[in-house]
Amino acid sequence: MPPRRAQRNTLDRDRVLTSAMLLADRDGLDALTIRGLAAELGVRPMAIYHYVASKDELLDELVDLVFREVYVPCGQDWRTELFQRSTSMREALGRHPWALPVVDTRSHPGPAMLANHEAVLDVLRGSGFSLQATTHAYAVMDAYVYGFALQEVMLQKAGLPDSAPKGLEDITLARFPRISELATIYITAPVYPLLASFDIGLNLILDGIGRFTDLFPEPKETPDQ
Amino acid sequence: MPPRRAQRNTLDRDRVLTSAMLLADRDGLDALTIRGLAAELGVRPMAIYHYVASKDELLDELVDLVFREVYVPCGQDWRTELFQRSTSMREALGRHPWALPVVDTRSHPGPAMLANHEAVLDVLRGSGFSLQATTHAYAVMDAYVYGFALQEVMLQKAGLPDSAPKGLEDITLARFPRISELATIYITAPVYPLLASFDIGLNLILDGIGRFTDLFPEPKETPDQ
DNA sequence: ACAAAGTACGATACGCTGTACGAAACCAAA
DNA sequence: TTTGGTTTCGTACAGCGTATCGTACTTTGT
Numbered sequence: 001m002p003p004r005r006a007q008r009n010t011l012d013r014d015r016v017l018t019s020a021m022l023l024a025d026r027d028g029l030d031a032l033t034i035r036g037l038a039a040e041l042g043v044r045p046m047a048i049y050h051y052v053a054s055k056d057e058l059l060d061e062l063v064d065l066v067f068r069e070v071y072v073p074c075g076q077d078w079r080t081e082l083f084q085r086s087t088s089m090r091e092a093l094g095r096h097p098w099a100l101p102v103v104d105t106r107s108h109p110g111p112a113m114l115a116n117h118e119a120v121l122d123v124l125r126g127s128g129f130s131l132q133a134t135t136h137a138y139a140v141m142d143a144y145v146y147g148f149a150l151q152e153v154m155l156q157k158a159g160l161p162d163s164a165p166k167g168l169e170d171i172t173l174a175r176f177p178r179i180s181e182l183a184t185i186y187i188t189a190p191v192y193p194l195l196a197s198f199d200i201g202l203n204l205i206l207d208g209i210g211r212f213t214d215l216f217p218e219p220k221e222t223p224d225q
Numbered sequence: 226m227p228p229r230r231a232q233r234n235t236l237d238r239d240r241v242l243t244s245a246m247l248l249a250d251r252d253g254l255d256a257l258t259i260r261g262l263a264a265e266l267g268v269r270p271m272a273i274y275h276y277v278a279s280k281d282e283l284l285d286e287l288v289d290l291v292f293r294e295v296y297v298p299c300g301q302d303w304r305t306e307l308f309q310r311s312t313s314m315r316e317a318l319g320r321h322p323w324a325l326p327v328v329d330t331r332s333h334p335g336p337a338m339l340a341n342h343e344a345v346l347d348v349l350r351g352s353g354f355s356l357q358a359t360t361h362a363y364a365v366m367d368a369y370v371y372g373f374a375l376q377e378v379m380l381q382k383a384g385l386p387d388s389a390p391k392g393l394e395d396i397t398l399a400r401f402p403r404i405s406e407l408a409t410i411y412i413t414a415p416v417y418p419l420l421a422s423f424d425i426g427l428n429l430i431l432d433g434i435g436r437f438t439d440l441f442p443e444p445k446e447t448p449d450q
Numbered sequence: 451a452c453a454a455a456g457t458a459c460g461a462t463a464c465g466c467t468g469t470a471c472g473a474a475a476c477c478a479a480a
Numbered sequence: 481t482t483t484g485g486t487t488t489c490g491t492a493c494a495g496c497g498t499a500t501c502g503t504a505c506t507t508t509g510t
Contacts, residue, residue, distance in 0.1 A: 005459065008505060029330075034497065044460050046498080055497065101330050104375055105254075107382040114401050121403035135407060139376065139419060140426030144365070147372020150329055151364065157332040176339050178346035182360060194364060201365030201430075208429035230488060233476060259468065269489050271469080280468065 006043050013051045015041065017061055021096070024062065029098035059102050064110025066092055066099045072119045078127040079206055085120065086145045086202055093149035100146070100153055130219070133212035144205050148198055155186075155194075231268050238276045240266065242286055246321070249287065254323035284327050289335025291317055291324045297344045303352040304431055310345065311370045311427055318374035325371070325378055355444070358437035369430050373423055380411075380419070 019040050024032045034055060038045040052058045071088035073081035093099055109117075117138075124134040173180045186193060244265050249257045259280060263270040277283045296313035298306035318325055334342075342363075349359045398405045411418060 005504070008458065011458080033495085035495085046461080047459050049498075050458060101326065104329070104379055104382075105326050107379075109383065111397075114397070114404060118401040118403050121407060125403060131406065131410065135410060135418065136422045136425050138407070139373070139422035140369070140429065143372035143376050143426065144369045144430075145372065146375050147368035147370065148364070150371050150375060151368050154329055154332075157329075158334065172336075172339070176343040178343050178350060179339060181356065182346060182363075185356065185360060193360065197361045197364040200361050201368065201433075204365065204433035205369075205426075205429065208426075208433065230475070233487070236487080258466085260466090271490080272488050274469075275487060 006047070011041065011043060011047060011051060016048060016051045017058070017065060020058060021062055021065060024098045025096060029101060032098075056106075060106060060108050060110060063099055063103050063106065064112045066096050067110065067116055068112040069095070070112075070116055072116055073123045074119060075123070076127055078123050078129075079210070081123050082120065082141065083202060083206060085116070086141065087198075089145050090149050090152075090198060093146075094152060097153045097156060100150055128213055128218075130213070130216050133216040136216065137209040137212050141205055141209060144201060148194075148201070152194060231272070236266065236268060236272060236276060241273060241276045242283070242290060245283060246287055246290055249323045250321060254326060257323075281331075285331060285333050285335060288324055288328050288331065289337045291321050292335065292341055293337040294320070295337075295341055297341055298348045299344060300348070301352055303348050303354075304435070306348050307345065307366065308427060308431060310341070311366065312423075314370050315374050315377075315423060318371075319377060322378045322381060325375055353438055353443075355438070355441050358441040361441065362434040362437050366430055366434060369426060373419075373426070377419060 016037070020032060020037055023037055023040055027036075034048055035045045038048055041048070052061070069088075069092040071085045073085040075081055120142075121134060121138060124137055125131070129137060173183070241262070245257060245262055248262055248265055252261075259273055260270045263273055266273070277286070294313075294317040296310045298310040300306055345367075346359060346363060349362055350356070354362060398408070
């Protein structure tokens, strides 16, 4: 864009990351290229590399920015704390649909993600959950939350795309009456129906997790020997 | 590779798809390039495009091949049927860790995926679940299964990679005692611990889903009016 | 005030990707 | 043998991340 050289201090790490996030939110993950981001910032591509070592690092930083939006649980009331943090997690991943695809291609957990996980574990252990109970509780709960967000992202993508009207050809749809039955529910629903499912499932899981304290009690201080 | 032209009918759609799957399983998703696949097949890159319209179509076909490995539920015993199909789904996604990242970038559900979903819905509706109960049950159960597989893929990726010993620097780990406590459990465990968590969580969810028949009963034939 | 050092930005280029286009080799039927 | 269809391939192009080096600017030391 600019034929002239950009002004001296137009860039800093925050501006790079914020613009990158905006670009991914607005135009999708594919639009987030170094060249495109540079254009967005009014700068030539290579300028970016003075603030980010590589695109991989940039993506790692971006997903951690997403996790920073998630509520960090605390205190003794594990039930409502974890409910809020799970809801918050789902909302954050919904606000940035590109995040989940990025996360599961990637291996490095960022500090915000680690801090959040630590907080969840701390709340559980601080509420009388044994180590074993905490392990199971955490795996089950987070699987549900991530998975639900993932399904929503997939459904969202299947909603818009190219050819098919509802994302499925009518001929194909006719072969799957149960699915089309369910699809019409989703389409004609007055309110977004998955939100109700999420709350129902989350409560179901939190109820189940609550029973873990009895199922997997703290090991006795001096075993029966 | 071959300086000479490849023999006439060395290729067909199945060989292309099978080799692509093998390549992704063995060397990872990044290694699955048209050129690399061509080399694997002993063929020049452009030959592939006579059997696949584009790489996108190839990937769509591949994920559907994965879903074809998943057990298709049937019959009235919804509890054990859905348990088996969920376990089978988790195993299939574990066998092909590249599949999940591909799925959630993609929008087109393939025929095998549709058929499997249809079967799940059919089992539920055939076991006395109302449409509403089925909707919630399906959303909750599949969220859990997908999410669990996703977590396993992430953990698996965090296990191997580059620098860090356990995937986390010791200094960083020291700031998160709960996480490191849990990490040592996972590392020193005699058997793979997440499998137990999966079964526990799945049973928990199936128990909860079973209550949906009472919570969301079939609407009365002639309402109270 | 002036030079030296350091910092922020950019031009060019390389190797990689998917793939459009059209030519070439092969096989089948006329 | 000729024709025509099918399969394989050579070439080329646009776009990607980014290594390398150069240029402009600011800051500092004297």
